[in-house]
Amino acid sequence: MSKVQDILEQVKKRNPGESEFHQAVEEVLKSIEPVLEKHPEFIENGILERIVEPERQIMFRVPWVDDNGNIHVNRGFRVQFNSAIGPYKGGLRFHPSVYLGIIKFLGFEQIFKNSLTGLPIGGGKGGSDFDPKGKSDAEIMRFCQSFMTELYRHIGPDVDVPAGDIGVGAREIGYLFGQYRRLRNAYEAGVLTGKGLTYGGSLVRKEATGFGLIYFVREMLAANNESLKDKTIVISGSGNVATYACQKAQEYGAKVVAMSDSKGYIYDKDGIKLDTIKQIKEVERKRISEYVKYHPEAEYYEGKKVWDVKCDIALPCATQNDIDVDYAQKLIDNGVIAVGEGANMPCTNEALDLFLENNILVAPAKAANAGGVATSALEMAQNSMRLSWTFEEVNKKLDDIMVNIFKMSDKAAKEYGMEGNYIAGANIAGFLKVANAMMAQGTV
Numbered sequence: 494m495s496k497v498q499d500i501l502e503q504v505k506k507r508n509p510g511e512s513e514f515h516q517a518v519e520e521v522l523k524s525i526e527p528v529l530e531k532h533p534e535f536i537e538n539g540i541l542e543r544i545v546e547p548e549r550q551i552m553f554r555v556p557w558v559d560d561n562g563n564i565h566v567n568r569g570f571r572v573q574f575n576s577a578i579g580p581y582k583g584g585l586r587f588h589p590s591v592y593l594g595i596i597k598f599l600g601f602e603q604i605f606k607n608s609l610t611g612l613p614i615g616g617g618k619g620g621s622d623f624d625p626k627g628k629s630d631a632e633i634m635r636f637c638q639s640f641m642t643e644l645y646r647h648i649g650p651d652v653d654v655p656a657g658d659i660g661v662g663a664r665e666i667g668y669l670f671g672q673y674r675r676l677r678n679a680y681e682a683g684v685l686t687g688k689g690l691t692y693g694g695s696l697v698r699k700e701a702t703g704f705g706l707i708y709f710v711r712e713m714l715a716a717n718n719e720s721l722k723d724k725t726i727v728i729s730g731s732g733n734v735a736t737y738a739c740q741k742a743q744e745y746g747a748k749v750v751a752m753s754d755s756k757g758y759i760y761d762k763d764g765i766k767l768d769t770i771k772q773i774k775e776v777e778r779k780r781i782s783e784y785v786k787y788h789p790e791a792e793y794y795e796g797k798k799v800w801d802v803k804c805d806i807a808l809p810c811a812t813q814n815d816i817d818v819d820y821a822q823k824l825i826d827n828g829v830i831a832v833g834e835g836a837n838m839p840c841t842n843e844a845l846d847l848f849l850e851n852n853i854l855v856a857p858a859k860a861a862n863a864g865g866v867a868t869s870a871l872e873m874a875q876n877s878m879r880l881s882w883t884f885e886e887v888n889k890k891l892d893d894i895m896v897n898i899f900k901m902s903d904k905a906a907k908e909y910g911m912e913g914n915y916i917a918g919a920n921i922a923g924f925l926k927v928a929n930a931m932m933a934q935g936t937v
């Protein structure tokens with residue numbers, strides 16, 4: 494049995510039932526096999542055994558009271574996965590599907606993604622099985638305060654810096670920050686990122702993941718003599734990442750014809766009117782089906798996935814395992830040329846293999862959606878300096894970072910004989926930096 498196979502067996506045995514975590518580990522370890530052949534010292538120094546085991550996992554009770562006086566108990570998580578290159582960094586997800594296996598897959602991926610940004614941030618992730626849907630503002634605030642009442646003792650600007658993810662946006666970060674500040678009796682702005690602009694937030698953080706995804710896709714297309722101009726795009730999701738990916742893609746002259754939420758998708762053959770999406774999702778917090786009330790010429794498909802729609806470029810920006818092998822085949826049959834992963838692990842490993850076999854360009858999540866966390870690191874830098882950069886300054890830095898991530902992924906893929914396989918390239922480049930840092934720091 495190969496070393497990688499052996500580690501995968503161990504991971505499955507020691508982390509039973511955590512299928513998303515197994516999937517994420519398998520995807521990374523298989524693609525770094527050629528690196529291990531070239532660098533046996535990583536195996537000799539137990540890098541693989543150590544990198545798949547979180548440095549610390551915290552699980553806690555989150556009791557809160559709803560507007561009717563009823564008591565609820567949710568479960569809170571923070572997985573501090575790897576701090577070899579910097580303080581743990583990664584978002585918080587509030588969604589009913591959250592359990593340890595999801596937080597571990599996200600935390601594991603965050604190690605390599607954060608490494609690719611070139612900035613000093615380690616990997617972590619957290620969240621809760623709390624469902625924010627249908628909750629009042631006051632309930633969200635009480636939940637966030639209770640969550641932070643435990644979390645605050647485990648985080649800090651030089652320790653662990655959470656941010657948003659699914660179900661956690663500017664409103665939740667505000668409530669979390671308020672409670673942290675109260676408990677610590679200190680203004681440690683750099684403890685959370687994605688903050689509001691009046692209290693230490695960075696311009697462009699809101700847009701960063703979606704913009705960064707499009708910058709990466711732009712580079713990938715250019716390297717393959719293609720561009721975004723006049724391409725038909727389909728996006729899953731209509732949250733933070735999806736919205737700003739749509740905006741930037743439209744700015745580059747692409748036509749986005751479909752977007753979705755967990756209930757269904759809308760199709761607008763003339764192109765999605767993004768102001769309407771922002772109104773429905775950011776202001777009214779309603780379902781995407783509302784779109785057809787504003788634009789009766791558009792169509793709504795309940796219970797269906799956007800991948801039924803013919804497109805040149807598919808941008809999964811909702812959640813994990815959104816594109817399985819059947820949807821991948823459908824996209825290929827419909828003539829897709831590129832897939833840009835805005836969400837974390839939105840394609841199954843089998844779907845990714847099928848895309849590669851069919852020479853479809855894939856911008857892998859760890860690289861392509863790294864713009865969000867990279868801009869979070871820029872927010873931390875501004876907080877440390879007690880300065881704020883302009884929109885143009887931050888956007889330029891983000892664009893440069895994404896160009897660099899593409900170059901690193903491209904170069905690593907070529908170096909290891911897998912030209913054009915940016916999935917392997919990103920995994921290899923992300924892994925090498927962390928593995929070398931772990932080697933230099935001894936067995937810790």
Ligand SMILES: NC(=O)C1=CN([C@@H]2O[C@H](COP(=O)(O)OP(=O)(O)OC[C@H]3O[C@@H](n4cnc5c(N)ncnc54)[C@H](O)[C@@H]3O)[C@@H](O)[C@H]2O)C=CC1
Pocket residue numbers: 657658659660661702730731732733734735753754755756810811812813835836837862863865866
């Ligand atoms: N917000 C950020 O900066 C970053 C987010 N990501 C990833 O991007 C993805 C989207 O995150 P955000 O836009 O921040 O969250 P969000 O909460 O703003 O939006 C999530 C979107 O996904 C849809 N969705 C959620 N669960 C679903 C399900 N089970 N089936 C179908 N649709 C579902 C929701 O309806 C919503 O449109 C996630 O995978 C997240 O981990 C990755 C990097 C950074």
Ligand SMILES: O=C(O)CCC(=O)C(=O)O
Pocket residue numbers: 582583584585606654655656657658686837862863865866867869
């Ligand atoms: O900005 C951050 O720290 C986290 C972003 C995030 O959750 C992600 O990259 O998946």
